[in-house]
Structures are given as C-alpha cells and as structure tokens.
Amino acid sequence: xxxxxxxxxxxxxxxxxxxxxxxxxxxxxxxxxxxxxxxxxxxxxxxxxxxxxxxxxxxxxxxxxxxxxxxxxxxxxxxxxxxxxxxxxxxxxxxxxxxxxxxxxxxxxxxxxxxxxxxxxxxxxxxxxxxxxxxxxxxxxxxxxxxxxxxxxxxxxxxxxxxxxxxxxxxxxxxxxxxxxxxxxxxxxxxxxxxxxxxxxxxxxxxxxxxxxxxxxxxxxxxxxxxxxxxxxxxxxxxxxxxxxxxxxxxxxxxxxxxxxxxxxxxxxxxxxxxxxxxxxxxxxxxxxxxxxxxxxxxxxxxxxxxxxxxxxxxxxxxxxxxxxxxxxxxxxxxxxxxxxxxxxxxxxxxxxxxxxxxxxxxxxxxxxxxxxxxxxxxxxxxxxxxxxxxxxxxxxxxxxxxxxxxxxxxxxxxxxxxxxxxxxxxxxxxxxxxxxxxxxxxxxxxxxxxxxxxxxxxxxxxxxxxxxxxxxxxxxxxxxxxxxxxxxxxxxxxxxxxxxxxxxxxxxxxxxxxxxxxxxxxxxxxx
Numbered sequence: 001x002x003x004x005x006x007x008x009x010x011x012x013x014x015x016x017x018x019x020x021x022x023x024x025x026x027x028x029x030x031x032x033x034x035x036x037x038x039x040x041x042x043x044x045x046x047x048x049x050x051x052x053x054x055x056x057x058x059x060x061x062x063x064x065x066x067x068x069x070x071x072x073x074x075x076x077x078x079x080x081x082x083x084x085x086x087x088x089x090x091x092x093x094x095x096x097x098x099x100x101x102x103x104x105x106x107x108x109x110x111x112x113x114x115x116x117x118x119x120x121x122x123x124x125x126x127x128x129x130x131x132x133x134x135x136x137x138x139x140x141x142x143x144x145x146x147x148x149x150x151x152x153x154x155x156x157x158x159x160x161x162x163x164x165x166x167x168x169x170x171x172x173x174x175x176x177x178x179x180x181x182x183x184x185x186x187x188x189x190x191x192x193x194x195x196x197x198x199x200x201x202x203x204x205x206x207x208x209x210x211x212x213x214x215x216x217x218x219x220x221x222x223x224x225x226x227x228x229x230x231x232x233x234x235x236x237x238x239x240x241x242x243x244x245x246x247x248x249x250x251x252x253x254x255x256x257x258x259x260x261x262x263x264x265x266x267x268x269x270x271x272x273x274x275x276x277x278x279x280x281x282x283x284x285x286x287x288x289x290x291x292x293x294x295x296x297x298x299x300x301x302x303x304x305x306x307x308x309x310x311x312x313x314x315x316x317x318x319x320x321x322x323x324x325x326x327x328x329x330x331x332x333x334x335x336x337x338x339x340x341x342x343x344x345x346x347x348x349x350x351x352x353x354x355x356x357x358x359x360x361x362x363x364x365x366x367x368x369x370x371x372x373x374x375x376x377x378x379x380x381x382x383x384x385x386x387x388x389x390x391x392x393x394x395x396x397x398x399x400x401x402x403x404x405x406x407x408x409x410x411x412x413x414x415x416x417x418x419x420x421x422x423x424x425x426x427x428x429x430x431x432x433x434x435x436x437x438x439x440x441x442x443x444x445x446x447x448x449x450x451x452x453x454x455x456x457x458x459x460x461x462x463x464x465x466x467x468x469x470x471x472x473x474x475x476x477x478x479x480x481x482x483x484x485x486x487x488x489x490x491x492x493x494x495x496x497x498x499x500x501x502x503x504x505x506x507x508x509x510x511x512x513x514x515x516x517x518x519x520x521x522x523x524x525x526x527x528x
Contacts, residue, residue: 061093083112105151204242220257235275244282261298302330336374337381344385356420364459436468
C-alpha cells in the first residue's frame, strides 16, 4: 500500500462500488455519484501531472539536472589525456524511467591507442555513471545508466593544419585577453557567439581557460570580472550547474588573491545569490563558501552581515525557515525585524498555542548574545506579523502595571492571550535591571510553557549567567556564538529539510497551553 497509484486506484474503485450500493438503497443519494466522479477527476490529474512531466523530459532527451555539474567535471578530466585532442559532442539523457543513455564523441591523434583511450574514458565516467549498477550520483533517485557509446575519430595530417590554425586563433584571443581590454572584448564576443548557439559547454570552458591563465599570472581583478560575467550570463541562460562552477571559482580567486570584503566584492556575490534558482543543488554550497570567505577576509568573526542577511531573506522567500534563522542572527541591523516577521509567518502554519515558542527562538538567542536591542525589535515585528495574520482574533487580553525599579513610576504593559509572549516581554524588561530573583521567579512561573522546547532551558541558563551571574551545572561548555558558527557551516542535510518546510513544527515538547490570561495578569503583579 506504499504505492500511491495502487492505493488511490483501489480507493476510487471501492468508493464507486459503495456509491452504487448506497444510491440503490437511497435514491436521494444520487449526488454522491457526481461527487465521487469529481474527486476521481481531481486525483487523476494529481497522479498524471508528475508522470507527464517526466515523460516529457524523456521525449525531449534532456540531461538530468543532477548530472550536469558532475558530468562537466568528468569531461574536463577526460580532456587531460595526451592522446585526446577534443571532445566533439556529449549527450546523456533519460531513455526511460530509471534508465539513462549516454553518447560521447571524441577526436584523438592519429597514433593514439584506441583501447587505451576507451579505458581512460570509462575509468573517468565509470565512478559517475557506474555502468550497469546504481550510480552514486543518482542513488537517491534510483537511476542507473544502461548504455554508454563512445565514438572515436582519428585526426590525420591533412586535418592538423586547419585545426592548428583554429587553435592558434584561440590562443591569440586568450593572450590578447590577458594583455588588454581589447582582447577581452574579443573573447567575450566569441563566448557570446557560443551562448547564442546554445553551446553552453564551450562558453563555460572558454571562461575557465582564460581565467585560469589570468589567475596564474596573478591578474585577479580581470579574472574575477570575467568569472562574474560568465556566472551571471550562464544563470540568465538557465545553466545553473555551470554557473555554480564559475561562482565557486570566483570565490577561489578572492581567496587566492587574499582580497578583503569590500562593497564591490560583496555586491557581486549578492547579485549571483539572487539569480540562483532555489532548486539548484549547488546553491547552498555557494552560499556557505561565500560566507566562509567573508569569515577569513572580513571583519566579522561570524561572516559578513550583509551576506548573511541576503542568504536569510532568500531562504525565507523559499519557505526554508530553519536555514534562514542562523543567518538572520548573524545579519545586519535590519535582520532582527525581518527575523521576527518570518517567525510570525512560520508560526501561522502551526497550532495557535505554539505561537509564542517561535518568537522565543529569536528572543532567547539574541539575549544569549547580549543583544537586547534586536530582541526588542524581533518581538515587536513578530507581534505585528501575528496581529495581521490573526485578523478578527484579538491577541490582547488587557494591560498590567509594571515598575522598572522599586520606587520608579509604573508603566502599562499589554497582556497577551499567548502565555509565552507575556514571558518574553517580561524577560526583556528583567534583563535590563539587577533582578536575579525576578528572573528565577519568572522562569518558575512559566516552567510548563517553556517545556515545549527542551533547548529553551539551556538558553535561559546562559541568559542567567550572562546577565545575573547565575551559575548552573552543564554537561558541556555552552557557547552561543560557537553554536551559531557550527550551524552556519555544518555540512548536514540539504536546505530542503522537512522540519523547515511550511506547515511543519520544529517543536516536539509539551503543548504549553495551560495558562490563562488571568494567571498571566497575576504573574505581573507578583513579579512587581
């Protein structure tokens, strides 16, 4: 019953039989047959759409997206063989479901050993395609290649003259590109011609060839300009795999040249980040590599804040909320407001009584970093977001008096129908005064609500230590900045983690909905 096709077919068949029996027993239930027909039509399109898309790609003989980048790397390794002059054509496509076919046409020298060349090709493509077995690259998709055809054409003396002439012209273009802007313009024209012919592989290789020589001569500025132009052009032509390679190569040039984070270098990375499609497998690697470079050559130990802010907003846009969180925490002065707004959007996907736990993720971590200002901003932004989401539902239950000091004037604080919002509001006020007893009382008052997420206890222990010098026994050293860095550069799962997708909750603890607004009101008077 794990097969959705079989399950839906059997269910629809059973529903039709049941509807027929019920209609015979009660003529007034004739509408049931119409309803089941509409439901079957919907399910038919639901099942047919992914199959139609897959079959369409098979008919068009398209190369699977997951194979493009790895295939290009293998082809570059094949070209390094001394007997191989050039790869004329290559095509890998899906011939049927779970079955790939590949063809490769290469030109070799007249005295080349054909068997040695074939062995070299199969040795390089073997680990990628794993002929006859499940490929490591496609293991998750359960795809294997069925055929690989290699066509070898020998280059004879009468052909060498013409090819040498073309090769010489290509080398002249590269040398001119290295010498001055005029040559660069010629190379760009040649690359543009390749792009216009949709020969993206040739354009990609020309970018790499020129830039490799520029970097070797330590002309990093020219190489970076070309790599940025190439990555941007390939992204605009929907060649995200090749664009990933050039983008990473550009960061390598930044690092090799030991170039610091500047407005220009940062803007290049941000522009490329915004152009990457959300489903490109290499996108997250590019994000992480860019931030890693900014850690080494920038001023912030957690990475450039503007890069973090850009990455966080892109993950938020794609509804990958958990990936966005750590980047918002390390972001700019604008990040805290965006972080609170995102958490409000995320909380709207979950049960109402868990709403406050989402805001706690931001407020507690900001306070662990001694950042009271951003904790306040995130709180206010979250409050505005959930107020807009809960149109017609009042999240406020009244007001309560609060004194910042024992002899000070009272101020009116709003009381919320959501217990953890009251807790967080009072926590922000408590850490601004020398009131360790109030901090302990506040934790005890909302202990049941805080059990919704086990990590909240560690965060509150850290807050008690930071603001009130309250020491607690911990099994291991707790360092919020170190944990933040670990989360930013971990090599864990993909950005499409199921716990970060819309509608899923990151909380698995208690429901935390036992307190009433009356209890919250009394807690304020007690803590005063």
